[in-house]
Amino acid sequence: MGRSACCEKVGLKKGPWTPEEDQKLLAYIQQHGHGSWRALPAKAGLRRCGKSCRLRWTNYLRPDIKRGKFSLQEEQTIIQLHALLGNRWSAIASHLPKRTDNEIKNYWNTHLKKRLSKMGIDPATHKRKTDALSPRQLKDATTLSHLAQWESARLEAEARFVRESKVLHHLPPPPTVAPLHLDVQTVKYNPISGAIFATTTTSAAAPNCSLESPISSIHPLSAIHQYDAANPMNFPAAAFSMDAAVNTNAVLPDFVEGLTDILLENMNDQELNSSGGVVDGVPGCDVGEICSGEFEENTSYWNNVLNLVNCSPFGSPVF
DNA sequence: AAATCACTCAACCGCCCATAT
DNA sequence: AATATGGGCGGTTGAGTGATT
Numbered sequence: 001m002g003r004s005a006c007c008e009k010v011g012l013k014k015g016p017w018t019p020e021e022d023q024k025l026l027a028y029i030q031q032h033g034h035g036s037w038r039a040l041p042a043k044a045g046l047r048r049c050g051k052s053c054r055l056r057w058t059n060y061l062r063p064d065i066k067r068g069k070f071s072l073q074e075e076q077t078i079i080q081l082h083a084l085l086g087n088r089w090s091a092i093a094s095h096l097p098k099r100t101d102n103e104i105k106n107y108w109n110t111h112l113k114k115r116l117s118k119m120g121i122d123p124a125t126h127k128r129k130t131d132a133l134s135p136r137q138l139k140d141a142t143t144l145s146h147l148a149q150w151e152s153a154r155l156e157a158e159a160r161f162v163r164e165s166k167v168l169h170h171l172p173p174p175p176t177v178a179p180l181h182l183d184v185q186t187v188k189y190n191p192i193s194g195a196i197f198a199t200t201t202t203s204a205a206a207p208n209c210s211l212e213s214p215i216s217s218i219h220p221l222s223a224i225h226q227y228d229a230a231n232p233m234n235f236p237a238a239a240f241s242m243d244a245a246v247n248t249n250a251v252l253p254d255f256v257e258g259l260t261d262i263l264l265e266n267m268n269d270q271e272l273n274s275s276g277g278v279v280d281g282v283p284g285c286d287v288g289e290i291c292s293g294e295f296e297e298n299t300s301y302w303n304n305v306l307n308l309v310n311c312s313p314f315g316s317p318v319f
Numbered sequence: 320a321a322a323t324c325a326c327t328c329a330a331c332c333g334c335c336c337a338t339a340t
Numbered sequence: 341a342a343t344a345t346g347g348g349c350g351g352t353t354g355a356g357t358g359a360t361t
Contacts, residue, residue, distance in 0.1 A: 014330080014331075015329095015330075015331090015355085016329070016330075016355080016356095017329085017330085036346075037346075037347070038345085038346065038347095049331095050346085050347095051331085051332095051346095051347085051348095052330075052331080054347075054348085055329090055330065055331080056329090056330085058348095059329075059330085060329075060330095087350065087351085088349090088350085089349075089350065090348075090349060090350085101348095101349075101350085102328085102329080102330090102350095103328085103329095105350075105351085106327075106328050106329085107328095109327095109328095109351095110326070110327055110328075111327095
């Protein structure tokens with residue numbers, strides 16, 4: 001099945017948009033809405049491909065776009081979300097109001113990627129470039145990887161929900177789950193299936209998240225997909241997994257943090273090492289070497305990643 | 320002052336997915 | 341079921357611009 005071109009290229013203008021073209025596009029959309037992008041250029045009097053119009057609108061002309069320098073908070077959010085989602089720019093953008101995926105992608109490629117590299121972190125994996133994991137570390141990293149996959153899927157589902165909510169105004173508010181705590185009592189990991197199970201009970205409200213998704217990391221993806229708009233609280237019982245003993249009665253965010261600690265503890269065993277030198281203005285570290293300060297940075301780096309995903313994108317304190 | 324290099328970012332391209340026919 | 345189409349996404353490009361030699 002051949003894919004036809006999105007529009008006839010003959011006679012169509014390419015390259016940078018002129019102020020006149022911007023004005024035409026803006027005026028048309030403000031008056032009529034964009035409707036079919038394919039049909040828009042002719043109606044708006046533009047010699048452009050519909051796709052080009054859509055791009056210009058979504059990345060530049062849309063009124064709800066924030067331009068200019070990224071704040072520290074935004075940078076941190078991008079890095080953390082990238083650690084979980086990878087190059088899923090639209091999903092990342094859905095967590096950064098008023099920023100476009102294109103802008104975030106550019107910012108990542110030109111600034112953040114380099115910065116992480118300088119810090120000795122592989123921007124693709126968010127792991128130390130020199131990591132040589134022991135079997136135990138590998139096991140824990142695998143566990144963390146499972147979690148990351150869960151969170152990745154969940155965040156994507158949430159991003160989808162945000163997108164759909166923008167279109168379907170009649171939908172009820174997003175699933176602002178009432179404060180709910182899950183006391184993790186037992187946690188088991190099936191190494192064959194990779195499944196995660198936990199016995200949990202619900203109790204009081206979780207700290208640190210003003211609007212949390214306490215189901216984070218513990219509900220199967222199907223639970224997200226089966227989100228019942230009429231009854232947002234109707235989530236199925238929780239299940240979780242890990243191959244290690246975990247403090248019982250941990251409130252979820254602490255529990256997740258505990259996972260990080262396990263991984264980082266192992267990193268610490270092998271890599272903790274102090275030395276002289278300077279990394280990006282951090283005294284006492286040489287590039288590519290681990291020092292205690294850097295270890296703390298790492299700890300907080302991953303803790304931030306995991307804490308972040310335990311806050312819903314809907315009005316979470318991150319933004 | 321001119322040439323070269325490095326960087327940024329708007330825009331394009333090709334692919335994929337969902338939906339319509 | 342097969343095909344066509346529109347919209348969206350991520351990767352890449354290249355013009356513009358500032359910094360350096």
